[in-house]
Amino acid sequence: MVDVDLTAAYWLGLAISVGLPVLVGLVTTRVTHAGVKAVLLLGLTAANGFLVELAAAGDDYDVQTAVVAWLVSFGMGVLAHFGLWKPTGVATAAQDVGTRRAPRGA
Incomplete structure (x- = not known):
């Protein structure tokens, strides 16, 4: 029988993995090639x-x-992006942070 002992560091690492796709979205733009985002x-x-x-x-x-x-x-990050962040619109919102928009009515 295999004994698995996951310390708090591993659990924290998994939690960070879920948030990393949002970080990638914050530091890239919508026109950034998907391959660059993946790397x-x-x-x-x-x-x-x-x-x-x-x-x-x-x-x-x-x-x-x-x-x-x-x-x-990496697997958790990809799954979180396509299974959680993209369908809920968080990925798009992260890409929009820092972009200038024209004022309404202009």
Whole structure:
């Protein structure tokens, strides 16, 4: 039997993974190529995965666990984007932050 012990760092990493697509939306524009957004999300989830392992590892840092955390983080980010943020309109709202709009009636 496999014993799985997820520390608070792993749970926090999963929670961060859900919010990373919104962060990507905040720092990119609507005209940014989808591939650029995907690579940005991949990089952010890599940082998340390796930092989660660093926080949870204690004395024995395991690169394989960090890579698995990275892949899980990326999967969670993609699923959160297409399953939660895009259908609810949050993804579009994040892309609109910081854009100038003409005043009404102008």
